[in-house]
Amino acid sequence: MDRFAPEMQACIDECLRCYQTCLGMITNHCLRLGGAHAAPEHIQLMLTCAETCRASAQIMIIGSPHHKRLCTDCADICENCAAECKRIGNMDDCVQACRRCAERCRKMAA
Amino acid sequence: MDRFAPEMQACIDECLRCYQTCLGMITNHCLRLGGAHAAPEHIQLMLTCAETCRASAQIMIIGSPHHKRLCTDCADICENCAAECKRIGNMDDCVQACRRCAERCRKMAA
Amino acid sequence: MDRFAPEMQACIDECLRCYQTCLGMITNHCLRLGGAHAAPEHIQLMLTCAETCRASAQIMIIGSPHHKRLCTDCADICENCAAECKRIGNMDDCVQACRRCAERCRKMAA
Amino acid sequence: MDRFAPEMQACIDECLRCYQTCLGMITNHCLRLGGAHAAPEHIQLMLTCAETCRASAQIMIIGSPHHKRLCTDCADICENCAAECKRIGNMDDCVQACRRCAERCRKMAA
Numbered sequence: 531m532d533r534f535a536p537e538m539q540a541c542i543d544e545c546l547r548c549y550q551t552c553l554g555m556i557t558n559h560c561l562r563l564g565g566a567h568a569a570p571e572h573i574q575l576m577l578t579c580a581e582t583c584r585a586s587a588q589i590m591i592i593g594s595p596h597h598k599r600l601c602t603d604c605a606d607i608c609e610n611c612a613a614e615c616k617r618i619g620n621m622d623d624c625v626q627a628c629r630r631c632a633e634r635c636r637k638m639a640a
Numbered sequence: 641m642d643r644f645a646p647e648m649q650a651c652i653d654e655c656l657r658c659y660q661t662c663l664g665m666i667t668n669h670c671l672r673l674g675g676a677h678a679a680p681e682h683i684q685l686m687l688t689c690a691e692t693c694r695a696s697a698q699i700m701i702i703g704s705p706h707h708k709r710l711c712t713d714c715a716d717i718c719e720n721c722a723a724e725c726k727r728i729g730n731m732d733d734c735v736q737a738c739r740r741c742a743e744r745c746r747k748m749a750a
Numbered sequence: 751m752d753r754f755a756p757e758m759q760a761c762i763d764e765c766l767r768c769y770q771t772c773l774g775m776i777t778n779h780c781l782r783l784g785g786a787h788a789a790p791e792h793i794q795l796m797l798t799c800a801e802t803c804r805a806s807a808q809i810m811i812i813g814s815p816h817h818k819r820l821c822t823d824c825a826d827i828c829e830n831c832a833a834e835c836k837r838i839g840n841m842d843d844c845v846q847a848c849r850r851c852a853e854r855c856r857k858m859a860a
Numbered sequence: 861m862d863r864f865a866p867e868m869q870a871c872i873d874e875c876l877r878c879y880q881t882c883l884g885m886i887t888n889h890c891l892r893l894g895g896a897h898a899a900p901e902h903i904q905l906m907l908t909c910a911e912t913c914r915a916s917a918q919i920m921i922i923g924s925p926h927h928k929r930l931c932t933d934c935a936d937i938c939e940n941c942a943a944e945c946k947r948i949g950n951m952d953d954c955v956q957a958c959r960r961c962a963e964r965c966r967k968m969a970a
Contacts, residue, residue: 534884550872554864554922554923557793557794558790561790561793564788570703570777573777575704577704578699578704582710584695585692588691588883591880591883592684592887596717600692603713660811663811664812664813667904671899684887701773701774794922797922798926801918805914805915813900814907827926
């Protein structure tokens with residue numbers, strides 16, 4: 531198999547890690563805490579971040595030159611999610627995964 | 641259930657229709673025709689268009705305000721796919737589905 | 751394009767409708783109601799039903815003979831989701847979408 | 861965040877690895893080789909295996925007890941894909957990823 535370039539593989543890895551963190555925390559963490567963590571707007575943002583990371587990874591895996599578009603969106607949405615998770619607190623794993631993913635996506639989109 | 645606004649439901653419908661057309665034609669049509677229809681670049685574009693439509697629909701269904709970003713990407717990628725399918729010919733269903741989806745996504749992103 | 755058989759198209763349609771209903775109701779309905787509707791186990795079931803419907807539709811669209819396996823799972827999970835939504839109440843749209851999808855998937859899997 | 865059990869995380873990892881291998885090889889390898897590697901039935905199987913792995917990972921990440929159903933399907937489809945890829949040859953990365961994923965999914969489904 532013709533492998534992915536190392537920077538692209540690293541970006542796919544971060545996207546799939548952020549996807550797992552955002553989606554997994556919804557039912558395993560946020561809904562158990564309740565309050566602001568279970569607000570519709572917070573869960574919408576977590577689900578949106580998870581899906582955008584998943585789709586960005588898929589476009590890179592397909593090998594499409596359109597990945598730059600998805601990576602730009604992904605970087606912006608991850609930064610938004612990191613900021614919101616920082617604000618409500620007790621979401622450190624998500625803040626970290628989103629920031630790492632945003633950084634990698636920004637480089638891929640350049 | 642609180643239903644989607646009519647324009648959003650129409651956009652979700654077109655995204656899911658275009659997703660079905662692009663993904664379904666890969667194995668049921670393009671790979672059977674062979675030649676330019678089975679070129680890696682053409683299949684990459686069809687898979688990318690299908691995934692972007694699928695993800696845009698998902699972000700609208702989630703109810704996230706970030707849908708405008710995905711809809712803009714989706715409109716651009718659908719227009720690219722329609723133009724490429726028009727160019728290689730014998731892809732009328734895909735050209736039509738992509739154009740309709742692009743038009744709806746453009747309105748949602750406005 | 752070689753079109754899908756009518757029974758398969760009908761099953762794809764119900765899967766995509768049930769996917770939209772389950773995923774859309776999470777943030778637009780369940781989390782707004784709170785209580786049992788926002789319990790982690792309920793949201794896990796809604797998310798699982800949405801993803802299984804989405805994946806079943808995709809395997810049918812790809813044109814794979816493996817769709818019978820996914821349709822069987824989808825029918826079982828939809829029936830489980832319909833029963834649970836009936837039990838907690840105020841989930842009529844979801845009960846109806848899940849039952850219709852289960853019925854169609856059961857026929858496709860036969 | 862409440863982390864996944866180690867065996868579940870290992871299964872999610874193998875599912876996402878197999879998904880990447882199957883999806884990535886379609887346009888980066890199979891369609892470039894042509895012949896039996898570009899046959900509609902082979903690409904259908906690769907796309908089906910990729911989507912089933914992706915969906916199985918998602919159901920585990922959601923934390924649903926229904927993951928056993930999807931993991932059973934995933935194990936069967938991966939074994940089918942490994943056997944077919946072994947038969948047509950020059951698909952070693954896919955054979956290996958499918959076998960590892962099948963083994964992990966079989967354990968999770970037990």
